[in-house]
Amino acid sequence: MKSRLSNFGNRIYDLDGDGLIVLFTRKDSNRKNYHARLRVSGLNGCKRVSTGSSDFREAEGIARKYHSILKDSAIGESSLYTKKFSEVFHLFLKTSINESDREANRSIYALKRYALNFFGRSNISKITAKEVNDFVIWRRLNYVRLIPSDATIKRELSYLRKVFRYAFEKGFIKMLPDFRFENKGRDLPRLPFFSTDEHNRMQDIILSWIREGRHGWRDRYIFSNLIGLSAFSGLKSVELGQLTYDDFFLRDEILCCNIESSRGYRVVEFDSEAKTYVKNLRNLRVEELGRQPPGNEKILYNVRINRAPLNTSQSLISLLGFAKINIFKNGIKRNVSSFRNLYAYKAIKKGLPDHFIANQLNVSLRTVHEYRMSFSNFTKDEINLGENKSKKSNHSQINWREF
Numbered sequence: 001m002k003s004r005l006s007n008f009g010n011r012i013y014d015l016d017g018d019g020l021i022v023l024f025t026r027k028d029s030n031r032k033n034y035h036a037r038l039r040v041s042g043l044n045g046c047k048r049v050s051t052g053s054s055d056f057r058e059a060e061g062i063a064r065k066y067h068s069i070l071k072d073s074a075i076g077e078s079s080l081y082t083k084k085f086s087e088v089f090h091l092f093l094k095t096s097i098n099e100s101d102r103e104a105n106r107s108i109y110a111l112k113r114y115a116l117n118f119f120g121r122s123n124i125s126k127i128t129a130k131e132v133n134d135f136v137i138w139r140r141l142n143y144v145r146l147i148p149s150d151a152t153i154k155r156e157l158s159y160l161r162k163v164f165r166y167a168f169e170k171g172f173i174k175m176l177p178d179f180r181f182e183n184k185g186r187d188l189p190r191l192p193f194f195s196t197d198e199h200n201r202m203q204d205i206i207l208s209w210i211r212e213g214r215h216g217w218r219d220r221y222i223f224s225n226l227i228g229l230s231a232f233s234g235l236k237s238v239e240l241g242q243l244t245y246d247d248f249f250l251r252d253e254i255l256c257c258n259i260e261s262s263r264g265y266r267v268v269e270f271d272s273e274a275k276t277y278v279k280n281l282r283n284l285r286v287e288e289l290g291r292q293p294p295g296n297e298k299i300l301y302n303v304r305i306n307r308a309p310l311n312t313s314q315s316l317i318s319l320l321g322f323a324k325i326n327i328f329k330n331g332i333k334r335n336v337s338s339f340r341n342l343y344a345y346k347a348i349k350k351g352l353p354d355h356f357i358a359n360q361l362n363v364s365l366r367t368v369h370e371y372r373m374s375f376s377n378f379t380k381d382e383i384n385l386g387e388n389k390s391k392k393s394n395h396s397q398i399n400w401r402e403f
Contacts, residue, residue, distance in 0.1 A: 083124055085123075088163060092166045141332050224319075234347070235268060278299065343361075
């Protein structure tokens with residue numbers, strides 16, 4: 001063991017005489033604990049750690065243990081100068097940003113919002129092609145307003161590659177991950193759905209939640225029926241907001257409605273449970289008006305704004321908080337459309353034909369196939385196209401007084 005005095009007057013002990021494990025005390029500290037400077041043969045850089053002990057023999061044992069761990073973790077590395085992704089990203093911003101480049105600024109803003117959130121505290125030298133691919137999948141499912149297009153993903157990856165190239169040039173990583181872009185967007189799952197158990201739990205507490213609303217109880221009451229109708233029909237909240245009482249009819253004793261969409265009018269069937277929610281909404285209006293509401297009135301009529309409640313997001317957050325249900329599932333934030341996805345899941349599990357599900361959800365057959373692939377209980381072999389068999393059906397108007 002070699003020892004010497006440093007330029008600062010503190011004693012330094014080179015345990016094996018090769019500079020790989022060095023103990024020293026800090027003169028600027030009131031504590032007499034030993035610190036260790038550790039190197040790995042063949043690698044650049046070093047690590048400094050405190051042993052937490054003022055006893056030399058104990059500090060030596062701790063330093064050797066740290067060195068052993070460091071050697072194992074450094075296999076395959078070229079340097080011990082490792083940094084977190086967040087550290088490298090901010091260094092990159094300081095040296096590589098052109099404020100006049102609007103496209104670059106837009107991509108950098110996206111990286112700040114998404115890549116920094118995803119990779120954040122990860123050691124940049126440990127980020128591989130797999131983690132980059134995981135980021136692409138995660139990014140497609142995490143957005144503010146619009147689902148990111150392939151062009152958006154490619155643009156953001158090109159700037160993410162620049163961050164890693166900067167890290168490579170600075171010696172923080174040994175090699176660049178694979179940034180090859182594959183168009184896998186069509187195979188990704190839609191927004192996660194609420195499970196049947198979660199939906200049942202909401203129904204169990206929903207009356208208490210409505211009562212808690214006090215002056216806002218009416219919006220909560222309408223919202224509770226909205227999500228029920230969505231879960232038992234697959235309709236979007238905006239579609240439900242367009243429906244009037246005149247749009248409903250019975251076909252073979254099944255509650256149906258005519259609804260206008262971009263592809264023209266289509267007939268949507270409601271599960272038997274949905275009748276309760278339509279009754280709830282109509283009875284509310286009968287109580288408020290003292291008579292039957294007009295047929296052209298929207299079923300989600302709002303006294304104040306004469307349309308469906310706008311703040312469905314806040315209503316959902318409030319309801320889930322009351323029911324103690326996490327709004328996130330698999331790291332993805334759920335929204336009102338997740339009730340529609342619950343309908344899709346149940347319809348697929350029941351074995352309903354794809355053409356029927358596509359009509360209910362107003363999506364293509366290809367999208368229904370993607371729904372099947374996104375639900376873990378189904379495989380590619382279980383996809384059932386089904387046939388659009390027409391059959392004679394009896395249509396009848398609804399007698400709302402007896403409904």
